[in-house]
Amino acid sequence: MRTIIGKSLGILFAVLLIFISFVTSFEYVCYHQPDLYRKEIEKYQVQAELEYWRGETMEEDALENVFRQTMSYLRGNRENLIVETEISGHTEEFYNENEKSHMADVKVLFVGCLFFRALANLAVLAIAGYLIISVGARKAGLFLSEGFIYTSLAMIVAVVGISLLAASNFTKYFTIFHEIFFSQGNWMFDPRQSRMIDIMPEGLFSDFALWISETFLGVMSALLAGASFLRRKFKNPSQENVIIGAGL
Secondary structure, three states: OHHHHHHHHHHHHHHHHHHHHHHHHHHHHHHOOOOHHHHHHHHOOHHHHHHHHHOOOOOHHHHHHHHHHHHHHHOOOOOOOOOEEEEOOEEEEOOOHHHHHHHHHHHHHHHHHHHHHHHHHHHHHHHHHHHHHHHOHHHHHHHHHHHHHHHHHHHHHHHHHHHHHHHHOHHHHHHHHHHHHOOOOOOOOOOOOOHHHHHOOHHHHHHHHHHHHHHHHHHHHHHHHHHHHHHHHHHOOOHHHHHHHHHO
């Protein structure tokens, strides 16, 4: 019975750790890359898009500030999305009410993921602590490392498959994602009426998806290597103990 419970908790531990890794990878890409938004602004010629669709001009610094204020709002560091900036020589709010409504829904998703990551952090510590107390450090390490290895290998295969699928037709799967998480339908915008869609083209999201996938797979590979090392260590007692025992 203890073995069944231990293996089950090992799998649950792995699932939670994978979720933590994904959210952290997402956070790292979106919030800890220097000059990321400026580079994307230049890559997708956002200033030219705004002028083409709306006849408006904005400085690059002002556009970057809009991005940063928006991302701050999405993680719950701003109470609202009232972002005033200089547009065509005068100051006004960047977002309209429809855009604010959609971004409020996106914020719920962002903040929800961060909240559940905090709970997952506590849960993995609780699981590890429980197993160490109930079955000892060696068996606990074995349950946790093996659970992570098997679960993460399946997850890596799934992520690679999803990434390849999304890359084959990003527009299709980007639309499916919005239909699932924003079923109220307030995510479709006309570039002639929405500055948000002008500064956040589909290619930007494609770039972010690629970077998040690469970061997540890198983290998972490092964790998998660590888990494999610990599994060997816990499964095969140290040779030093054998040598010492033989000498005695």
